[in-house]
Amino acid sequence: MNRLPEPPGRQPHATQAGQPTTNTAAQAFLADLESAFTTTNTAKTTPTAYRDDTLPATYTTGPTAPVPQPGRPPMSQRAVDLNTTILCTGIASLPIGGMTSLVVYTLGQVDPAALAIAAAAPATIALPILALARFLRRARQVVEAAPPVIHQHYTGTVHQDTRTVNSTNRGLWASNRNQLPAGD
Structure with a gap:
């Protein structure tokens, strides 16, 4: 521990009036702090990491066949x-x-005949219900497959044009004008 030498001519003296006095407990605490900062740490350092370079068992290869694992198969x-x-x-x-x-x-x-009638009852009830369900399903399919009926009502003179225009476009820049021929 290095201490600075005392300046010459200064002698320890009593504290002046109005200044706090130091007690022995405070001096001991300060001495402990000073010794804690000046001494080297002699505690053992514990490692914070470890690396195991051995290969796990899953990486090993050899002539041994794989062992079936318990549980459901993959x-x-x-x-x-x-x-x-x-x-x-x-x-x-x-x-x-x-x-x-x-x-x-x-x-x-129970009498076997009564038992047979009781066992056949669900089938006799289920058959008409299944037939009715199948009939309704087919009727719905027929209604959905039919083309919709369109009613158009016009007043006055109506002219319906059924001409067809065929056009061919060729070239890099083609333009469609789709004009009906005049005179028809």
Whole structure:
């Protein structure tokens, strides 16, 4: 620690009246600050980064065959969507199958002829409904395919011109005038 030499002729003396006096605690604090700034930092420096240059296992090649991974195999998005739909539909069919089993179990004591009539009832109701829906769909297609009916009402003398004008344009700058021939 380098200290400047005291100027000659100055002696320490008591503080003048009205000036604050320094206490020992303040002097100790100032001494600690001075020693903190003057001493070198001897703490160990911890590294802030590390680079591992070894290749990961995915980059290694060799004669070993690939190992199948657990889970669903890789597939296209359409296949995943279709697979999910199939799984959800299969799970949704469980309540329907359970209700059907319950109905069949409770109807086990019923006469087979009555059971056949009850089983055929939905088909006899569904067939006319499906036929009516098909008839209405075809009727709508016929109406949509028909040309629209246009009613034009005129008053006075009407002249309808049905002449056709054919023109051919050739050259770099061509001009269309589409004028009807005079005299017709």
